[in-house]
Amino acid sequence: MAPLLKSLQEERGRRYMSTPWLSSPHLQTTFFRFFGRPPVFNYRREILITSDGGTVALDWLARSDVMEKKEGTGNDEADEDANTPIVIVIPGLTSDCDSVYIKHVAFYMAKRGWNVVVSNHRGLGGVPLTSDFFYNGGWTEDIREVVQHIRSRSPDVPVFVIGTSLGANMMVKYLGEDGDDILIDGAAAVCCPWDLLLCDRFIGRHVVQGFYDKVLGASLKHYAKKHQDLFTRLTDWDGIQKACSIRNFNTCGTCPVGKFDTVDTYHRQSSCAGYVGRIKVPLLCISALDDPVCTKEALIWDECRVNNNIVLATTQHGGHLGYLDGIDAKGIWWVRAVDEFLTVLGSSKLIKRQNKMPDFLLVGPQKSLPDKDLVKKTWNQIHFGNLPKMAKIFIRRLMDEF
Known part of the structure; x- marks a missing residue:
């Protein structure tokens, strides 16, 4: 990891400095959700039926969707998209693809040349709950099945995951659970709670x-x-x-x-803290010491220090998923930092390449249905394959964004 960090340091060369008039962690946390204008774009939706009958909405934004199109390059763009590294975004508590910060993440990463997919939690993103289970802070099975599904279609493309807030806890726990068998090449956890009890x-x-x-x-x-x-x-x-x-x-x-x-x-x-020692892929963790939601007392300094695959980066300011910088507060620092980390990682030798697809991906991947067919599906039409078991306007606007 040392060569990667040296390369990243040379490329970035500066620390996070918050917007002067947003130095309060509470302003950092709430300002963007009230006043931030999300970019305008359309996702391409895919519906994934999980092994227990749950429904997960996958919202895709390809690099070609936000790039300026050139005449006569339709097939070339399709080929490029097929070979473009994929970033899976796991939202925080009750956030989904339409949350302001998630839309900024998706748009920025796509503009930077990634194919982005937002993996909405069960019952969010406008889809119903179709099984007798809803997600929680330790539920990792949906992440696992989403990764398996994407890997089954793109076995040779680098796949990375970005987890935010509670989604970061779920993602880090998943990384530790799967250990050496992990199917992704690297990850980033932003404002992770680490210890849910604390x-x-x-x-x-x-x-x-x-x-x-x-x-x-x-x-x-x-x-x-x-x-x-x-x-x-x-x-x-x-x-x-x-x-x-x-x-x-x-x-x-x-x-x-x-x-x-x-x-x-x-x-x-x-809590994901107990799984950190088993993580086998490069992981960048970003946390603000003034986070008003996830206390700094939960930060697992020693556990991250002894795992050579993990970088724990802390800042004095930033709030919870805020990190607004620049005099106009239009930029989100952590998004740029994650992009730079994954970009350098993607060109390094630290990527754990999948030379052989796991057998369970060859048995029969989960059924992926077009959105328009969701209401038409019946249980006997779904083939699961042999898979493992598995937030008054102010208040409303805030709770819809977490």
Whole structure:
């Protein structure tokens, strides 16, 4: 990893400096979600049916979708897209493809020459919940099946993953679970919570953090109301309606569905910190020490230090998924940093190339359905193959973006 870092340092040459009039972590965290104008573009949607009958919306933005098209280069662009490295983006808690920061990530990375796919969590991105399970902070099976699906179609193309906030926790846990068998070439975790129990206690004990707790709890309630039929049947619906925090929601919803005895059991078992030692691919972790949602006390300095595959980069400022820089606050520093890391990584010898496709990808990949056929599908039409088992306008706008 040392040569990679030296190359990256030579290419970048400067540290993060926040926008002067947005030095507060709370302004950094909320400003972009209220006032940031997302780029305008259209995704290409793909629907993936997972092995347990769940539905995941994959929203693609290819490099050719945002590049200026030249006459007579249609086939050439298609060929280039087929050989372009892929970046999978895992959103944070109740974020999806239309969240402001996710759209900025997708557009910037595509402009920089990547094929980007946003892997929406179950029940988000405008798709229904089609199985008796919804995602949680430790649920990695959907990431695994998305990666398997993409690998089955593009076995020779470098594949990277970017996880944000809770999505970073899920991604890091997945990297550790799969270890040497991982099917991706590198990853980046931005504002990862690391220890969900510590973060739960942090956000529940402080007055200012209590605001974020209520907003995020409201976003989870909004998610549940979108899928009320399933939540009424599988969870403590009365408790969810009264929930005013993330912890309340997890107690009444996440624990019954995920079969966790207590909410603290869920936090302990779902935290990614315990899986860091088993990560075998290059991983860049970016965290702000003033993050108002994910406490710096949860940062796992020693674990990252002893794993030569991991770089933990911390900044004094940045907030939670903020990192706005420049006098006009139009740029997101962490997006550029991740792009530069993955670009250098892609041209290095650290990529773990897949010389042979795993046997389970050859048995029969998951069924991928066009979006228009989603409502028409029936269970007996779906072939799963032999796969492993597996957030008043202010408040509304904020909770829709987390």
